[in-house]
Amino acid sequence: MTSQEEGTVERTSARGTVDARGTVDARDTADARDSADAGDAADAGGGELEPRAETLPAFDGGGGVLEPPVPAEPAEPAEPVGPRGRRRGMRIALIAACAVVIAAAAIGAASGAFGGGGGQADASAPTGPPATAKVQRTTLTSSQTMDGQLGYGDTSAVQAPSSSGASGSSQSGQSGQSEQSAQGGGSSSAAGIVTWMPADGDTITRGKPVYKVNQQSVPLLYGSVPLYRTLGPGSSGSDVKMLEQNLRALGYKGFTVDSTYDSDTAAAVEKWQDDLGRTQTGEVKVGDAVVASGARRVAKAGLAIGDTLAGDVLTWTGTDRVISVDLPVQYADLAKKGGESTVTLPDNSTVTAVVTDIGTPTSSGNASGSGSSDSGGSSDSAGSGSSNATLPVELKVKDTKKLGSYQAASVSVEFASGVRSNVLAVPISALYALPHGGYAVEVVTGTTTEYRKVTLGMFGNGMVEVSGTGITAGTVVGVPK
Numbered sequence: 384m385t386s387q388e389e390g391t392v393e394r395t396s397a398r399g400t401v402d403a404r405g406t407v408d409a410r411d412t413a414d415a416r417d418s419a420d421a422g423d424a425a426d427a428g429g430g431e432l433e434p435r436a437e438t439l440p441a442f443d444g445g446g447g448v449l450e451p452p453v454p455a456e457p458a459e460p461a462e463p464v465g466p467r468g469r470r471r472g473m474r475i476a477l478i479a480a481c482a483v484v485i486a487a488a489a490i491g492a493a494s495g496a497f498g499g500g501g502g503q504a505d506a507s508a509p510t511g512p513p514a515t516a517k518v519q520r521t522t523l524t525s526s527q528t529m530d531g532q533l534g535y536g537d538t539s540a541v542q543a544p545s546s547s548g549a550s551g552s553s554q555s556g557q558s559g560q561s562e563q564s565a566q567g568g569g570s571s572s573a574a575g576i577v578t579w580m581p582a583d584g585d586t587i588t589r590g591k592p593v594y595k596v597n598q599q600s601v602p603l604l605y606g607s608v609p610l611y612r613t614l615g616p617g618s619s620g621s622d623v624k625m626l627e628q629n630l631r632a633l634g635y636k637g638f639t640v641d642s643t644y645d646s647d648t649a650a651a652v653e654k655w656q657d658d659l660g661r662t663q664t665g666e667v668k669v670g671d672a673v674v675a676s677g678a679r680r681v682a683k684a685g686l687a688i689g690d691t692l693a694g695d696v697l698t699w700t701g702t703d704r705v706i707s708v709d710l711p712v713q714y715a716d717l718a719k720k721g722g723e724s725t726v727t728l729p730d731n732s733t734v735t736a737v738v739t740d741i742g743t744p745t746s747s748g749n750a751s752g753s754g755s756s757d758s759g760g761s762s763d764s765a766g767s768g769s770s771n772a773t774l775p776v777e778l779k780v781k782d783t784k785k786l787g788s789y790q791a792a793s794v795s796v797e798f799a800s801g802v803r804s805n806v807l808a809v810p811i812s813a814l815y816a817l818p819h820g821g822y823a824v825e826v827v828t829g830t831t832t833e834y835r836k837v838t839l840g841m842f843g844n845g846m847v848e849v850s851g852t853g854i855t856a857g858t859v860v861g862v863p864k
Contacts, residue, residue, distance in 0.1 A: 511832055512825055512861025516813060520856040522804045523843035527717055531708040531726070531796040533789055535700035536777065538682045541593060543574075543692045544670035575692045581681050586702055588678045590633045596692050600659050602672050604629045609674045615666040618644040625674070626667060630655060678702045704786055706736055708796050709773035712744050717798035718776045726780065727795040734785045736796070742775035801841060807854060808846040813862045814839075825861035826853065832861060 579595035587593055592600035606625035614623055619642050627640045630651050638647035649665035656663045661671075680702045685695040706726055710718055722738045778796065780786055814822045815834060823834040840848030 511827065511830075513864035514862050515827055515859050516810050516862045518807050518809055518849070518854060518856055518858040518860060519846070520805060521808050521846070522802065523806060523808055523841045523846060523848055524799050524803075525801040525841055525843040526725075526797045527714055527800050528795050528797045529708050529710060529714070531706045531778075531794045532791070533704060533706050533726075533728075533786070533794050534791045535680055535682070535702070536705045536707065538698040538700050540685070540695040540698050541673060543694060543696055577686050577688055577690045577692055577696075580684050580686060580688060580697070583681055583683055585681045586678055587681065587699075589629065593673045594686075594696055599661055601670070602659065603679065604672045604674050605632075605677055606674045607676060610667065610669050610672060613666055613668045614644055616644055616646060616649050623648070626652075675699075703779060704783060704790070705739070706778040706780070706794060706796060708776045708778070710776050710798075712772040712774055714798070714800075715744070715774050717800055718774065722799070724778060724799070725797040726778070727797070728786070728789060729792050729794070732785070734780050734782065736778035736780045738776060739779045740777040742777075744772050744774045801843075803841045803843075803848060806840060806848045807850060807856060808848050809860055810862055811842065811845060811847050813860045814847065824849065824854070827859040827861060 575596035577594060577596055578598045579592065581587060581592075581594070587603050589605050590602050593603050594601055604625070606622075606629070608622045608625050610622065612618075612622070614626060621642065623644045624640065624642045626644075627638060627648060630638070630648075631640055633655070635651040635654055638645070638651050652667060653663040653665050656665075678701075679699040682698040682700050684697045686692070686697070708718075718738055718741055720738050720741060724736050724738065726734050726736045728734065809824060813824050814837075815825060817823055817836065821836055822839060823836045825832050826835050835851055835853050837849040837851040837854060840850065842848075
C-alpha cells in the first residue's frame with residue numbers, strides 16, 4: 384500500500400521500507416531502533432509483524448514545519464510488491480528528484496547564487512587601461528650623468544725653501560718659498576731641522592704655523608703672490624701690499640696698507656717677528672712665511688720631526704669639500720660656470736652643486752701616444768689623445784650640511800643638457816608604439832578609450848613632451864598599473 388506526503392513517496396512491506404529513491408531498507412525491523420519504536424514492535428506471541436505507514440511532517444524552505452505530523456491509521460497488510468511495482472516506484476522517485484534539481488537551479492539563477500549578479504556585464508571583460516595619468520604642462524630638463532669624486536679638491540705641495548737663492552723654483556702662489564737663507568730670520572747655508580709638523584687633516588689659517596724649523600714658526604699668509612724676494616724699507620709692489628694686508632688682518636696697526644714698504648711697515652713687521660720668536664730685523668725674507676689663497680687642510684705630512692728641511696714638506700688642499708669631474712670633451716658644453724647640477728651621494732640622497740671652476744682640457748692619451756714606438760703614425764696617437772681628452776670641472780655643494788660625514792666618496796653628477804619650458808608632457812610609459820611607426824597615447828573619455836597619435840619632443844624627468852590633435856593639459860591617458 385502506498386502513502387505520499389508533501390512530495391515524499393513511501394512504500395511499506397513486510398520486509399521493510401522503500402524510500403523515494405527506490406532503495407529498500409533491508410535492516411531487520413526487530414533491531415534496536417525499531418524496538419524503541421512502540422508502533423513497530425512485534426506482538427508478544429511471536430506473530431507476524433504488522434507493517435504500518437507513518438505520516439512525516441512537511442517543512443518550508445527555511446526549515447520551519449508547515450503542518451504537525453498526523454498519526455496514520457493502521458495500514459492494511461501490504462500486498463507483496465512485485466518487480467513491476469518496484470520499477471514504477473523508482474520512476475516516481477526519479478521524476479521527483481529531477482523536479483527538485485530544476486527548481487533549485489531556477490532559484491539559484493534568480494538569486495545570483497552562481498556568481499556575478501549581472502549576467503550581461505560578466506560576459507564582457509574590462510576594456511579600460513589599468514591606470515591613468517593626466518597630460519601635464521611643465522618644464523622638462525634633459526641631462527647627462529657623469530662619475531665624480533667628492534673630496535677637498537686637488538692637492539698641492541709645500542716645498543722647502545731652496546738654498547740656491549732667489550732664482551729657486553716657483554711655488555705657484557700656493558706653497559713654500561724658494562730661498563733657504565730666510566729660515567731662522569737670518570742667512571744660513573746649512574739646512575734647518577724640522578722641529579714641529581701639523582697632523583694630517585689639520586686646518587691651518589692665517590698667521591698659524593705651517594711647520595717649525597729650528598724651533599721657529601713659518602706662518603701662513605693669505606695671498607696670490609709668493610715671497611720671492613726680501614722685503615724692506617723702500618720696497619714697493621703687489622707683494623708689499625699683500626704683506627701689509629696680512630699684518631692688518633692679524634691686528635697690527637700704525638701703517639698704511641698700500642704698495643709701499645716704509646718705516647711704519649717695518650715697525651709693524653718687528654712686532655710681528657717678536658711674537659713669532661724671531662730676531663726683530665724689520666725685513667721679511669724668502670722662507671719667512673708660506674703664502675696660499677686661504678685656509679688650507681693638511682692632506683699628508685711629507686717630513687717628520689727631526690728630518691732635514693728639504694723637498695716636499697707636506698701636501699694640502701682647500702678646506703671646502705668639492706666635487707671633481709673629468710668631463711669628456713664631447714660634453715664640454717654641459718659645464719657652465721655658475722650652472723647647477725644634481726649630485727647623488729652613496730646613500731642615494733641628492734644635493735645641489737654649482738660649477739665653480741672649469742680647467743683646461745687634458746688628454747690621458749698624449750703621454751701613451753708619444754711613448755708608443757710601433758703604433759705606425761702620429762695621426763693615430765692624436766686620434767687616441769682626442770678621444771680620451773677630458774675637461775676638469777669642480778663643483779661646490781650649496782648646503783654642505785647635507786653632505787653629512789662624507790669626507791671622500793664616489794658620486795654621480797647630473798649635468799643639465801637642455802631645458803624646455805611650458806610644454807605638454809606625459810609619463811614615458813604612456814606611449815604606445817604604432818604598427819607602422821610613430822607613437823600614440825590611449826585617451827580615456829568617460830567609459831570609452833581611443834588611441835590618438837602624438838609627436839614626441841624632449842625626454843626628461845621620466846616624462847616626454849607630446850603634441851597632437853586632442854591632446855591638451857588635463858587629458859586623461861592610460862598608463863601601466
